[in-house]
Amino acid sequence: MESRRSKFENLLVQRSMVKEANMKSANRLLGLNRIQRVKHRVINGKFHVYVRGFQRRELFHDDEERMMFLIIVNEVFAETKSTLYAYILMDNHVHLLLETKVLSTLMGQILYRYSRWYKRKWPIVMKVFDTPYGSSPISRPSTFYDTFLYLLSNAKRAKLCEVHQDYFWSSANKYFSGGKHLLDSYIKVDTTYAEQEFKNVKTLLLSGDKLVEELD
DSSP states (O other), rough: OHHHHHHHHHHHHHHHHHHHHHHHHHHHOOOOOSSSOOOOOOOOOEEEEEEEEEGGSHHHHHHHHHHHHHHHHHHHHHHTOOOEEEEEEESSSEEEEEEEOOOHHHHHHHHHHHHHHHHHHOOTTOOBBBOOOEEEEEEHHHHHHHHHHHHTTTTHHHHOEEEEEGTBBBBBGGGTTTTGGGGGGGGOOOOOOHHHHSSHHHHHHHHHHHHHHOOO
């Protein structure tokens, strides 16, 4: 745990230095004041967003890459005043459940900043993500509920864990944790929905297990 914390702290320092140095060029290319509109894409509301590695290749080879992605996600969500309800990082794709008024800007900045960092680490890589990213607007409470559980069940369905909250790179371990999980210090997740809908971690886990059984 301490090793991971040290890595996070080192990456945060690196990130703050890079961010300051590149702020002008980053804003010029994909500025927060300029919405990158994708034809026919809804940009305001609640969304399930999914992103895959280029040609379904791995996005994350180690903890450092997962850490940096979360640091950048947290950074951009704060800048755009968006809300993150749930996330999960798999080896070659990512799911986010979020609310924003500037979806294209939000995702454009996340993908741009992570790609820029990743290509510095792996200069041979030409493209990091499959584009465009996928997004599904959510307007019905039942759809939000199903998406929330589907997203968090990915790791268990892939047999990466026995219990949803045991998968480290997921927000499943943040609900009802009381701020005690390591990732609580590095990425902000709005836990209000989970706490109101499921009341306690046992109810959340049982609901997730039921979905896994239905999907399998």
